[in-house]
Amino acid sequence: MPDLAAASGEGCARVYPLTTDRLTLERLTPAEAEAIRALVDDPAMVRFTANIPHPYAPETAVAWVEQTLARMAEGKELVLVARRRDHPQAPPVGCVGLLTERDPDDAAPRIEIGYWVARAHWGQGYAVEMARALIGHAVRDLGVGFVEARLMAENRASLTVVQRLGMTYLGPARVAAPARGTTIESLRYGLSAEAFLAAERARRPLVMVAAGALIDDDGRVLLCRRPPGKSMAGLWEFPGGKLDPGEPPEEALIRELAEELAIKVLPGCLAPIGFASHAYPTFHLMMPLFACRRWRGTLAPQEGQEIAWVRPQRLRDYPMPPADEPLIPALQDLLGA
Ligand SMILES: Nc1nc2c([nH]c(=O)n2[C@H]2C[C@H](O)[C@@H](COP(=O)(O)OP(=O)(O)OP(=O)(O)O)O2)c(=O)[nH]1
Numbered sequence: 001m002p003d004l005a006a007a008s009g010e011g012c013a014r015v016y017p018l019t020t021d022r023l024t025l026e027r028l029t030p031a032e033a034e035a036i037r038a039l040v041d042d043p044a045m046v047r048f049t050a051n052i053p054h055p056y057a058p059e060t061a062v063a064w065v066e067q068t069l070a071r072m073a074e075g076k077e078l079v080l081v082a083r084r085r086d087h088p089q090a091p092p093v094g095c096v097g098l099l100t101e102r103d104p105d106d107a108a109p110r111i112e113i114g115y116w117v118a119r120a121h122w123g124q125g126y127a128v129e130m131a132r133a134l135i136g137h138a139v140r141d142l143g144v145g146f147v148e149a150r151l152m153a154e155n156r157a158s159l160t161v162v163q164r165l166g167m168t169y170l171g172p173a174r175v176a177a178p179a180r181g182t183t184i185e186s187l188r189y190g191l192s193a194e195a196f197l198a199a200e201r202a203r204r205p206l207v208m209v210a211a212g213a214l215i216d217d218d219g220r221v222l223l224c225r226r227p228p229g230k231s232m233a234g235l236w237e238f239p240g241g242k243l244d245p246g247e248p249p250e251e252a253l254i255r256e257l258a259e260e261l262a263i264k265v266l267p268g269c270l271a272p273i274g275f276a277s278h279a280y281p282t283f284h285l286m287m288p289l290f291a292c293r294r295w296r297g298t299l300a301p302q303e304g305q306e307i308a309w310v311r312p313q314r315l316r317d318y319p320m321p322p323a324d325e326p327l328i329p330a331l332q333d334l335l336g337a
Contacts, residue, residue, distance in 0.1 A: 002111065002144045004098055005075035007137070015141060018080065018133045021281045023093060023126070025080040025133055028072070030065055032081050035091050037061035039118040048155035049116065050177035050184060068097075076100045078138075082130050093121045096130040098138055098147070111138065112148045115161070127161045135165070136200065139193040147196075149189045150175055162189040166199040204279060209287040210249035211240030212257060212265075213273060214295070216309055219335050222299075223318055224260070225306035236308065236318035238289060238327075249288050262302055263295040274330040278323035285323050291334060312337030 007015040017024040040046065041056040053060060071077035079097035084090060094117035102109040113134065117126045138144035149165075150173055151158040167189035175186045214222040223236040241256040243249060250267050257265050270290040278285045301307055310318060312335040315328050 002100075002138070002142050003075035004078040004100065004111075004138075004142060005072060006143075007141045015137070016080075018137055019085070020129045020133045022085060023082045023129060023133070024085055024088070025082045025096065025130060028065065028068060028079040028081055028095070030062075030069065032092070033061045033065045034058065036065070036081070036095065039091060039094075040116065042119055045116060045119055046179075048152045048158065049179070050175050050186075051179045052116075053179040071099070078134075080130070080134060082126070092118065093126050094118055094130060096127075096134045098134060098144075110148050111144050111146065112150060114149070122157070127157070128164045131161065131165055132200075135191065135196055139196055145193045147191050150186045151189070152184060152186050159187075165191060166195055167191040168195075204282065204284045207283045207285055208243040208249070209240055209285060210243060210253035210256070211238035211287050211289050212253050212270070212292050213238055213289055213331055214257075214261075214299075215291060215293045215335070218309075220309040220311055221315065221331065221335070223308050223310050223315075223320075224301070225308075226321075227303070227305055232321050234319075235321050237321055237324065240287070250290070253290060257292075257295070260302055260305070261307075262300045263297045265292055265295045269294045273334055274327055276323040276327055280323070287323060289327050289331075291331075 017026040019025075037056050037058055037060075040052055040061075041054070043054055046052040046054045046056075068077060068079050072079065077097060077099040079095055081095055082093045084093055094115060096113070096115040098111055098113055100109040101112050113131055115127050115131055117130075135147050138147060148170070149158075149162050149167060151162065168191070170188040170190045173186050173188045174183045177184045216222070222239065224239050226233050226235050226237055228234070239257060239260050240253050241260070243252040247255075250270050253270065254265050254267065257263050269292050271292075273289045273291050275289060276285060276287040278287075308318065312332045315332065320328075
Protein backbone atom coordinates (compact mmCIF):
# COMPACT_ATOMS: atom_id res chain seq x y z
CA MET A 1 0.00 0.00 0.00
CA PRO A 2 1.50 3.41 -0.88
CA ASP A 3 2.47 5.39 2.18
CA LEU A 4 0.95 8.85 1.85
CA ALA A 5 3.43 10.22 4.41
CA ALA A 6 6.48 9.04 2.47
CA ALA A 7 7.34 12.43 1.03
CA SER A 8 7.32 14.17 4.40
CA GLY A 9 10.19 12.12 5.83
CA GLU A 10 13.86 12.20 4.90
CA GLY A 11 14.06 13.00 1.24
CA CYS A 12 16.21 14.43 -1.51
CA ALA A 13 14.46 17.74 -1.72
CA ARG A 14 11.74 19.74 -0.13
CA VAL A 15 8.48 18.51 -1.64
CA TYR A 16 5.94 20.82 0.02
CA PRO A 17 4.47 23.18 -0.74
CA LEU A 18 3.47 21.89 -4.14
CA THR A 19 3.14 24.78 -6.54
CA THR A 20 0.89 25.14 -9.57
CA ASP A 21 0.34 27.99 -12.01
CA ARG A 22 -1.85 29.88 -9.52
CA LEU A 23 -1.61 28.03 -6.21
CA THR A 24 0.64 26.79 -3.46
CA LEU A 25 -0.51 23.64 -1.68
CA GLU A 26 0.82 23.18 1.85
CA ARG A 27 0.24 20.29 4.26
CA LEU A 28 -2.66 20.81 6.67
CA THR A 29 -1.68 22.28 10.07
CA PRO A 30 -3.69 22.86 13.27
CA ALA A 31 -3.59 26.61 12.56
CA GLU A 32 -5.93 26.11 9.59
CA ALA A 33 -8.94 24.85 11.57
CA GLU A 34 -10.79 28.17 11.88
CA ALA A 35 -10.09 29.35 8.32
CA ILE A 36 -11.37 26.03 6.98
CA ARG A 37 -14.44 26.08 9.22
CA ALA A 38 -15.36 29.58 8.03
CA LEU A 39 -15.24 28.49 4.38
CA VAL A 40 -16.91 25.13 4.76
CA ASP A 41 -19.76 26.35 6.96
CA ASP A 42 -21.86 27.01 3.89
CA PRO A 43 -24.86 24.85 2.90
CA ALA A 44 -24.06 25.24 -0.81
CA MET A 45 -20.56 23.88 -0.17
CA VAL A 46 -21.50 20.77 1.77
CA ARG A 47 -24.58 19.81 -0.27
CA PHE A 48 -22.65 17.15 -2.19
CA THR A 49 -20.30 15.94 0.55
CA ALA A 50 -20.76 12.82 2.64
CA ASN A 51 -19.15 13.70 5.94
CA ILE A 52 -19.10 17.47 6.45
CA PRO A 53 -21.87 18.47 8.90
CA HIS A 54 -23.86 21.69 8.70
CA PRO A 55 -23.73 23.91 10.67
CA TYR A 56 -20.03 23.34 11.25
CA ALA A 57 -19.03 24.10 14.86
CA PRO A 58 -15.51 25.37 15.72
CA GLU A 59 -14.85 22.33 17.94
CA THR A 60 -15.86 20.02 15.07
CA ALA A 61 -13.29 21.71 12.83
CA VAL A 62 -10.56 21.38 15.49
CA ALA A 63 -11.44 17.70 16.01
CA TRP A 64 -11.42 17.05 12.25
CA VAL A 65 -7.97 18.64 11.89
CA GLU A 66 -6.64 16.57 14.84
CA GLN A 67 -8.00 13.30 13.43
CA THR A 68 -6.73 14.13 9.97
CA LEU A 69 -3.25 14.97 11.24
CA ALA A 70 -3.17 11.67 13.15
CA ARG A 71 -4.11 9.77 9.96
CA MET A 72 -1.54 11.79 8.01
CA ALA A 73 1.15 10.81 10.52
CA GLU A 74 0.24 7.14 9.88
CA GLY A 75 0.49 7.65 6.12
CA LYS A 76 -3.21 6.92 5.59
CA GLU A 77 -4.25 10.36 4.50
CA LEU A 78 -2.71 13.47 2.97
CA VAL A 79 -4.56 16.79 3.04
CA LEU A 80 -3.19 19.91 1.43
CA VAL A 81 -4.52 23.44 1.83
CA ALA A 82 -4.44 25.59 -1.32
CA ARG A 83 -3.78 29.31 -1.33
CA ARG A 84 -3.38 31.74 -4.21
CA ARG A 85 0.25 32.47 -4.94
CA ASP A 86 -0.57 36.12 -5.55
CA HIS A 87 -2.54 36.37 -2.24
CA PRO A 88 -0.65 34.13 0.20
CA GLN A 89 -2.22 35.72 3.28
CA ALA A 90 -5.83 35.43 2.02
CA PRO A 91 -8.09 32.61 3.27
CA PRO A 92 -7.58 29.26 1.51
CA VAL A 93 -9.02 28.64 -1.94
CA GLY A 94 -9.81 25.06 -0.93
CA CYS A 95 -8.48 21.73 0.18
CA VAL A 96 -7.51 18.60 -1.68
CA GLY A 97 -6.71 15.28 -0.12
CA LEU A 98 -5.92 11.64 -0.68
CA LEU A 99 -7.03 8.91 1.63
CA THR A 100 -6.66 5.18 1.70
CA GLU A 101 -9.99 3.37 1.94
CA ARG A 102 -10.88 -0.31 2.08
CA ASP A 103 -14.41 -1.57 1.46
CA PRO A 104 -15.23 -5.17 2.45
CA ASP A 105 -15.12 -6.21 -1.22
CA ASP A 106 -11.84 -4.39 -2.02
CA ALA A 107 -8.89 -6.74 -2.56
CA ALA A 108 -6.46 -3.94 -1.63
CA PRO A 109 -6.93 -0.49 -0.15
CA ARG A 110 -7.75 2.10 -2.76
CA ILE A 111 -6.48 5.65 -2.92
CA GLU A 112 -9.28 8.13 -3.16
CA ILE A 113 -9.05 11.83 -3.93
CA GLY A 114 -11.39 14.43 -2.46
CA TYR A 115 -11.50 18.20 -2.81
CA TRP A 116 -13.55 21.26 -2.09
CA VAL A 117 -13.24 24.84 -3.30
CA ALA A 118 -14.53 27.85 -1.32
CA ARG A 119 -17.61 29.36 -2.90
CA ALA A 120 -15.85 32.65 -3.80
CA HIS A 121 -13.55 30.69 -6.12
CA TRP A 122 -16.03 28.47 -7.92
CA GLY A 123 -15.99 28.26 -11.70
CA GLN A 124 -12.31 29.17 -12.13
CA GLY A 125 -10.75 25.74 -12.58
CA TYR A 126 -9.18 25.58 -9.12
CA ALA A 127 -10.45 22.08 -8.28
CA VAL A 128 -8.81 20.66 -11.42
CA GLU A 129 -5.59 22.57 -10.71
CA MET A 130 -5.41 21.31 -7.09
CA ALA A 131 -6.31 17.75 -8.04
CA ARG A 132 -3.77 17.62 -10.88
CA ALA A 133 -1.04 18.80 -8.52
CA LEU A 134 -1.90 16.20 -5.90
CA ILE A 135 -2.32 13.33 -8.37
CA GLY A 136 1.00 14.31 -9.96
CA HIS A 137 2.66 14.22 -6.54
CA ALA A 138 1.01 10.88 -5.70
CA VAL A 139 2.12 9.33 -8.98
CA ARG A 140 5.63 10.79 -9.19
CA ASP A 141 6.69 10.95 -5.53
CA LEU A 142 4.55 8.44 -3.63
CA GLY A 143 4.32 5.53 -6.06
CA VAL A 144 0.53 5.60 -6.32
CA GLY A 145 -0.62 3.61 -9.36
CA PHE A 146 -4.35 4.33 -9.42
CA VAL A 147 -6.51 7.12 -7.98
CA GLU A 148 -10.26 6.94 -7.50
CA ALA A 149 -12.89 9.59 -6.92
CA ARG A 150 -16.45 9.16 -5.69
CA LEU A 151 -19.10 11.74 -6.33
CA MET A 152 -22.85 12.16 -6.29
CA ALA A 153 -24.46 11.95 -9.72
CA GLU A 154 -26.17 15.33 -9.29
CA ASN A 155 -22.85 17.04 -8.50
CA ARG A 156 -22.34 18.44 -12.00
CA ALA A 157 -19.32 20.57 -11.02
CA SER A 158 -17.45 17.56 -9.65
CA LEU A 159 -18.38 15.52 -12.71
CA THR A 160 -16.73 18.18 -14.88
CA VAL A 161 -13.64 18.02 -12.65
CA VAL A 162 -13.18 14.25 -12.94
CA GLN A 163 -13.75 14.43 -16.69
CA ARG A 164 -11.18 17.23 -17.08
CA LEU A 165 -8.74 15.12 -15.06
CA GLY A 166 -9.21 12.36 -17.65
CA MET A 167 -10.81 9.95 -15.17
CA THR A 168 -12.98 7.13 -16.50
CA TYR A 169 -16.26 5.86 -15.07
CA LEU A 170 -15.83 2.66 -13.04
CA GLY A 171 -19.38 2.05 -11.84
CA PRO A 172 -21.86 2.91 -9.09
CA ALA A 173 -21.12 2.75 -5.36
CA ARG A 174 -22.95 3.33 -2.11
CA VAL A 175 -21.04 5.63 0.19
CA ALA A 176 -21.52 5.97 3.94
CA ALA A 177 -22.52 9.55 4.75
CA PRO A 178 -22.02 9.97 8.51
CA ALA A 179 -23.03 13.62 8.39
CA ARG A 180 -26.38 12.61 6.83
CA GLY A 181 -26.90 9.49 8.98
CA THR A 182 -27.41 7.42 5.83
CA THR A 183 -25.68 6.02 2.77
CA ILE A 184 -25.79 7.75 -0.58
CA GLU A 185 -25.68 6.54 -4.15
CA SER A 186 -22.55 7.72 -5.86
CA LEU A 187 -20.42 7.25 -8.96
CA ARG A 188 -16.88 5.86 -8.99
CA TYR A 189 -14.29 7.31 -11.33
CA GLY A 190 -10.64 6.29 -11.67
CA LEU A 191 -7.36 7.25 -13.28
CA SER A 192 -4.19 5.18 -13.67
CA ALA A 193 -0.74 6.69 -13.21
CA GLU A 194 0.05 5.93 -16.88
CA ALA A 195 -3.11 7.68 -18.12
CA PHE A 196 -2.39 10.68 -15.90
CA LEU A 197 1.19 11.03 -17.17
CA ALA A 198 0.08 10.63 -20.79
CA ALA A 199 -2.55 13.35 -20.33
CA GLU A 200 0.06 15.65 -18.74
CA ARG A 201 2.41 15.13 -21.68
CA ALA A 202 -0.37 15.96 -24.14
CA ARG A 203 -1.37 19.05 -22.17
CA ARG A 204 2.21 20.32 -21.86
CA PRO A 205 4.31 19.41 -24.90
CA LEU A 206 8.07 19.44 -24.46
CA VAL A 207 9.78 22.54 -25.89
CA MET A 208 13.57 22.45 -26.31
CA VAL A 209 15.42 25.75 -26.04
CA ALA A 210 19.18 26.35 -26.02
CA ALA A 211 20.51 29.32 -24.06
CA GLY A 212 23.93 30.91 -23.59
CA ALA A 213 25.57 32.75 -20.70
CA LEU A 214 27.95 35.09 -22.53
CA ILE A 215 30.70 36.10 -20.10
CA ASP A 216 32.90 39.16 -20.73
CA ASP A 217 36.50 39.79 -19.60
CA ASP A 218 35.21 41.34 -16.33
CA GLY A 219 33.26 38.15 -15.51
CA ARG A 220 29.91 39.84 -16.23
CA VAL A 221 27.01 37.93 -17.80
CA LEU A 222 24.84 39.14 -20.66
CA LEU A 223 21.09 39.26 -20.10
CA CYS A 224 18.55 40.26 -22.74
CA ARG A 225 15.15 41.70 -21.98
CA ARG A 226 12.10 40.02 -23.50
CA PRO A 227 10.38 42.65 -25.64
CA PRO A 228 6.75 43.80 -25.28
CA GLY A 229 4.26 41.56 -27.07
CA LYS A 230 6.15 38.33 -26.33
CA SER A 231 5.28 35.91 -23.57
CA MET A 232 6.95 36.89 -20.27
CA ALA A 233 7.60 40.38 -21.71
CA GLY A 234 9.93 42.55 -19.62
CA LEU A 235 11.75 39.63 -17.95
CA TRP A 236 15.50 39.23 -18.43
CA GLU A 237 16.76 36.03 -20.02
CA PHE A 238 19.84 34.38 -21.43
CA PRO A 239 20.05 34.82 -25.21
CA GLY A 240 19.01 31.75 -27.17
CA GLY A 241 15.89 30.20 -28.61
CA LYS A 242 13.94 27.14 -29.65
CA LEU A 243 15.59 24.25 -31.43
CA ASP A 244 14.45 23.59 -34.99
CA PRO A 245 13.29 19.99 -35.51
CA GLY A 246 16.29 17.67 -35.23
CA GLU A 247 18.71 20.54 -34.51
CA PRO A 248 21.37 19.92 -31.81
CA PRO A 249 21.31 22.51 -28.99
CA GLU A 250 24.81 23.86 -29.74
CA GLU A 251 23.88 24.52 -33.38
CA ALA A 252 20.62 26.17 -32.36
CA LEU A 253 22.41 28.44 -29.91
CA ILE A 254 25.08 29.44 -32.44
CA ARG A 255 22.32 30.25 -34.95
CA GLU A 256 20.30 32.26 -32.38
CA LEU A 257 23.37 34.22 -31.20
CA ALA A 258 24.13 35.18 -34.81
CA GLU A 259 20.49 36.19 -35.45
CA GLU A 260 19.92 38.05 -32.19
CA LEU A 261 23.33 39.57 -31.41
CA ALA A 262 25.30 39.40 -34.67
CA ILE A 263 28.15 37.38 -33.17
CA LYS A 264 29.80 34.23 -34.41
CA VAL A 265 30.47 31.49 -31.88
CA LEU A 266 32.36 28.26 -32.52
CA PRO A 267 31.02 25.01 -31.02
CA GLY A 268 34.28 24.48 -29.10
CA CYS A 269 33.62 27.75 -27.19
CA LEU A 270 30.39 26.44 -25.63
CA ALA A 271 30.68 24.68 -22.27
CA PRO A 272 27.58 23.21 -20.60
CA ILE A 273 26.70 24.75 -17.20
CA GLY A 274 23.44 23.02 -16.41
CA PHE A 275 19.86 22.86 -17.59
CA ALA A 276 16.40 24.12 -16.70
CA SER A 277 13.49 21.68 -16.72
CA HIS A 278 10.34 23.59 -15.93
CA ALA A 279 6.59 23.06 -16.33
CA TYR A 280 5.03 26.25 -17.71
CA PRO A 281 1.21 26.33 -17.95
CA THR A 282 1.12 25.31 -21.62
CA PHE A 283 4.46 23.58 -22.26
CA HIS A 284 7.37 21.91 -20.51
CA LEU A 285 10.64 23.73 -21.10
CA MET A 286 13.91 21.85 -21.36
CA MET A 287 16.74 24.33 -21.69
CA PRO A 288 20.46 23.56 -21.51
CA LEU A 289 22.58 26.60 -20.61
CA PHE A 290 26.08 26.95 -22.08
CA ALA A 291 28.84 29.27 -20.92
CA CYS A 292 30.58 31.18 -23.70
CA ARG A 293 33.58 33.45 -23.15
CA ARG A 294 34.76 33.87 -26.74
CA TRP A 295 33.00 35.09 -29.86
CA ARG A 296 33.80 36.91 -33.05
CA GLY A 297 32.25 40.19 -34.19
CA THR A 298 30.86 43.16 -32.33
CA LEU A 299 27.93 42.26 -30.18
CA ALA A 300 24.90 44.28 -31.31
CA PRO A 301 21.21 43.53 -30.52
CA GLN A 302 19.48 42.83 -33.85
CA GLU A 303 15.88 42.84 -32.65
CA GLY A 304 15.84 46.10 -30.67
CA GLN A 305 16.09 44.14 -27.41
CA GLU A 306 17.48 45.82 -24.30
CA ILE A 307 20.65 44.14 -23.01
CA ALA A 308 22.62 44.33 -19.75
CA TRP A 309 26.03 43.09 -18.64
CA VAL A 310 25.42 41.91 -15.09
CA ARG A 311 27.81 41.01 -12.30
CA PRO A 312 27.02 37.45 -11.11
CA GLN A 313 26.13 38.59 -7.58
CA ARG A 314 23.60 41.09 -9.06
CA LEU A 315 21.76 38.53 -11.24
CA ARG A 316 18.84 38.40 -8.82
CA ASP A 317 18.23 42.12 -9.33
CA TYR A 318 16.99 41.26 -12.82
CA PRO A 319 13.62 39.47 -12.81
CA MET A 320 14.00 36.33 -14.93
CA PRO A 321 11.54 33.64 -16.14
CA PRO A 322 10.84 31.12 -13.36
CA ALA A 323 12.66 28.36 -15.26
CA ASP A 324 15.94 30.27 -14.93
CA GLU A 325 15.88 30.47 -11.14
CA PRO A 326 17.87 27.22 -10.48
CA LEU A 327 20.49 28.23 -13.07
CA ILE A 328 21.55 31.36 -11.16
CA PRO A 329 23.47 29.56 -8.35
CA ALA A 330 25.16 27.29 -10.91
CA LEU A 331 26.33 30.32 -12.85
CA GLN A 332 27.41 32.17 -9.70
CA ASP A 333 29.41 29.09 -8.61
CA LEU A 334 31.10 28.93 -12.00
CA LEU A 335 32.07 32.59 -11.76
CA GLY A 336 33.11 32.35 -8.11
CA ALA A 337 30.50 34.87 -6.97
N1 LIG B 1 16.11 32.31 -24.71
C1 LIG B 1 15.63 32.03 -23.51
N2 LIG B 1 14.36 31.54 -23.40
C2 LIG B 1 13.92 31.28 -22.16
C3 LIG B 1 14.72 31.49 -21.01
N3 LIG B 1 14.00 31.12 -19.92
C4 LIG B 1 12.80 30.71 -20.35
O1 LIG B 1 11.89 30.30 -19.66
N4 LIG B 1 12.73 30.81 -21.73
C5 LIG B 1 11.57 30.45 -22.52
C6 LIG B 1 10.87 31.65 -23.11
C7 LIG B 1 10.24 31.10 -24.37
O2 LIG B 1 9.01 30.50 -24.05
C8 LIG B 1 11.22 30.03 -24.81
C9 LIG B 1 12.21 30.56 -25.80
O3 LIG B 1 11.56 30.77 -26.99
P1 LIG B 1 12.13 31.69 -28.13
O4 LIG B 1 12.98 32.76 -27.54
O5 LIG B 1 12.67 30.84 -29.21
O6 LIG B 1 10.88 32.22 -28.75
P2 LIG B 1 9.87 33.28 -28.24
O7 LIG B 1 10.44 34.07 -27.13
O8 LIG B 1 9.37 33.96 -29.44
O9 LIG B 1 8.82 32.28 -27.69
P3 LIG B 1 7.33 32.51 -27.27
O10 LIG B 1 7.32 32.24 -25.80
O11 LIG B 1 6.97 33.94 -27.61
O12 LIG B 1 6.62 31.47 -28.07
O13 LIG B 1 11.95 29.66 -23.62
C10 LIG B 1 16.02 32.01 -21.15
O14 LIG B 1 16.77 32.24 -20.20
N5 LIG B 1 16.42 32.26 -22.42
